[in-house]
Structure formats: C-alpha cells, structure tokens
Amino acid sequence: MKKYIVYKTIGPHNLYYIGVHCVNNGNLEDGYIGCGINKKPSKPSNRTSSKFGLAVFLTGYKNWSRQILFSFDNPLAAYQKEAELVTMKTLKDPLCLNTVVGGKSENYEAYKLSYIALFNNNGSLYKIFENKYEAAYKLGMHTAAFSKKNRLKRLISGQYRFEFFTDKEDVPCSIKPLGSLNKTKPVALYNLNGDLVDTSLTAKALADKYSIDLRTLGRCLRGEYKIINKQYTALEIDNIYEAPSKIKPTKIPRGMSREVIVKDNISGESVVFLSKRATADFLGVRPDCLTSYMKQGKRFQGTLELKFKNQQNDIIK
Numbered sequence: 442m443k444k445y446i447v448y449k450t451i452g453p454h455n456l457y458y459i460g461v462h463c464v465n466n467g468n469l470e471d472g473y474i475g476c477g478i479n480k481k482p483s484k485p486s487n488r489t490s491s492k493f494g495l496a497v498f499l500t501g502y503k504n505w506s507r508q509i510l511f512s513f514d515n516p517l518a519a520y521q522k523e524a525e526l527v528t529m530k531t532l533k534d535p536l537c538l539n540t541v542v543g544g545k546s547e548n549y550e551a552y553k554l555s556y557i558a559l560f561n562n563n564g565s566l567y568k569i570f571e572n573k574y575e576a577a578y579k580l581g582m583h584t585a586a587f588s589k590k591n592r593l594k595r596l597i598s599g600q601y602r603f604e605f606f607t608d609k610e611d612v613p614c615s616i617k618p619l620g621s622l623n624k625t626k627p628v629a630l631y632n633l634n635g636d637l638v639d640t641s642l643t644a645k646a647l648a649d650k651y652s653i654d655l656r657t658l659g660r661c662l663r664g665e666y667k668i669i670n671k672q673y674t675a676l677e678i679d680n681i682y683e684a685p686s687k688i689k690p691t692k693i694p695r696g697m698s699r700e701v702i703v704k705d706n707i708s709g710e711s712v713v714f715l716s717k718r719a720t721a722d723f724l725g726v727r728p729d730c731l732t733s734y735m736k737q738g739k740r741f742q743g744t745l746e747l748k749f750k751n752q753q754n755d756i757i758k
Contacts, residue, residue: 448507452496458475524542706746
C-alpha cells in the first residue's frame with residue numbers, strides 16, 4: 442500500500458529541507474532524504490546541483506536524518522500540507538534549503554499526478570504507471586526524466602516513448618510507431634568562416650565521420666550551442682543538394698575560447714578540455730559551479746585542480 446509522507450530532513454547547523462515522498466508497502470526507512478537522494482552522492486550530478494543536494498554532498502549523507510511529519514493516502518493532500526509548511530516566509534529562513542514554495546496549482550497537480558504510459562518503438566503499450574514517481578522508481582530513473590520538457594523528446598533510454606493520460610481507461614493499446622515520429626532532417630556542417638564542409642542525411646553519420654559528440658551536435662542543431670569543438674557549426678537543411686555553400690561567419694563565444702586543464706593530484710595525470718563548458722559536462726555540474734574553484738584555487742572534490750591553459754605552467758611540472 443502506498444503512503445505519501447511529508448518529511449523534514451535535518452542536517453548540520455540545523456539546516457533543514459521539507460518535502461513529499463511516496464513510500465511503498467510501509468517501507469518508511471528507505472533512506473530517501475530529498476531531491477532524489479537516497480544514498481551518499483559519489484560525485485557531483487544534477488541531483489547535487491540544487492541547494493539541498495549540494496549541502497548533502499559537502500557535509501556527508503550520514504549527517505542528515507529524515508523526520509516524518511505527516512502521512513497521507515492521497516498525494517494531493519500531501520502536497521497541500523507541504524504548501525502550508527513551505528511558504529515565502531519559510532524560504533526567507535537562512536536555515537531552510539527549499540528554493541520554491543511547497544505545493545503546486547491544481548493544473549500542475551493534474552499534470553504531475555496523471556497516468557504515464559510507456560510504449561515500445563513499434564507503438565505497442567508496454568506498461569502503465571500511476572504517476573511519474575512510480576515510473577521513476579520502477580525504471581530506476583530520476584523523476585526529471587518524466588518532465589514536461591523531456592516529454593517533447595518522447596524517448597526514455599532510447600527505447601520507449603511516454604505519454605500522459607488523466608484516466609487509465611483512456612490509454613490506448615497501441616500508438617503510431619515511434620520511428621515515424623522521429624524523422625530527422627539532413628544536416629550541413631560549416632567551419633567558423635561560414636564555408637560548407639559536408640552534408641549528411643543524419644546527424645549521427647556526420648558525428649561519426651568527424652569525431653563529434655552526437656549530444657553536442659544535437660545541442661548545436663537546437664540552438665543551445667553556437668559552435669562544436671571550436672571548429673564547426675551545424676544547421677538543419679531540407680535537401681542535402683541545396684545546402685548553402687556560404688553562411689555568416691561564427692565567432693567563438695566568450696568563455697569558450699580558453700582551454701581548461703584538470704589535474705588529479707593523486708595520480709598526477711592531467712586532462713585538457715576545450716572549454717569550461719566541456720569540463721563541466723565531464724564533471725557533471727553546471728559551468729558556473731566551477732567559477733569559484735578556478736578563481737579561488739580550490740580543489741574540486743578535494744583532489745582536482747582546475748586552471749586555464751595559460752596557467753599550465755602552474756599545474757603541470
């Protein structure tokens with residue numbers, strides 16, 4: 442039987458975090474303390490990027506304990522209680538690690554608590570979950586994978602497509618095959634001077650040919666990145682035979698023109714990254730999280746030194 446608990450996690454210096462958690466079969470001691478953390482974080486990740494997650498990572502998982510404040514059978518009642526506890530006044534408390542008020546609007550609750558149906562690539566129904574928390578728990582994934590933003594991508598682990606339904610009876614036995622929904626446009630690759638380098642029917646073929654990370658290429662096509670490996674830029678085109686031979690030259694954005702050297706003080710090995718963004722992607726954190734480490738000379742995770750390439754002589758001996 443499922444229970445929805447409102448909990449308060451208390452850590453060093455009386456820091457605290459209030460949240461809602463779903464427990465199955467009365468398993469109240471599942472180790473969950475908040476923000477998707479149910480064990481000691483082994484390395485920085487998207488879970489440690491939050492205010493609470495970073496505090497747990499820095500002070501240690503064992504120094505935090507969860508207290509159950511209320512228990513409900515209805516998830517909506519649990520979120521309503523959370524809204525009463527976590528208000529704007531609560532957020533102003535310097536000891537509070539919550540970043541948003543508790544509870545959500547009725548429309549958001551209807552979206553978040555709706556049924557999630559997983560479909561195979563051939564369009565057949567795979568499984569139905571009551572909400573995104575159950576889906577994340579059963580599939581061993583984070584709840585963020587079932588967000589509204591990721592719904593547009595429709596892919597889970599490259600195998601399934603998920604859709605939301607307000608009623609379990611509305612879930613169809615099959616949908617359109619996934620392949621027909623993910624036809625990609627041809628891609629054109631340009632150098633920074635704007636000259637055409639190559640074209641391809643798929644982004645994957647272009648990435649394999651020029652040793653480009655497929656995820657980076659995809660972000661460039663979506664407009665999230667301007668350049669790739671400080672050498673190329675990419676555009677989606679309608680026809681590979683009608684790709685423009687010349688486009689507007691692309692300048693390297695500020696902050697990406699300096700290479701970063703990461704040195705492990707234990708093994709003595711050093712790795713050079715093309716930019717601070719590439720370094721942050723490798724370490725699993727946001728680029729702005731590395732700023733304090735690089736400016737103040739702090740060691741990331743206690744062992745890694747981060748410096749720009751022009752400071753190479755200060756690192757590599």
